[in-house]
Amino acid sequence: MSDRWVIHLSVVANDLLSAQRLARVVAHWTRVLPQTEPGSTTVSAEDDQNVRHWVFCDRIMPGRGRCQLRPEHDGECSRRPRLR
């Protein structure tokens, strides 16, 4: 068995985009915990948890780090989050 686990945390949001935006905020907060992997955060509808939606682009950036923007964002990737 792997030593990796997934925490499922229910939230209230009006739609998928709102849920993804909230998940990005929560994921950024978890960066203080070295056990977490915020870039792998996904959201799903409570009644359809097999369909997961990424909340970060997570593309590997030149040098070091991963893109902090939403999936399918406009423009260039960035290590700095844009909360909108």
Ligand SMILES: [Zn+2]
């Ligand atoms: Zn990106």
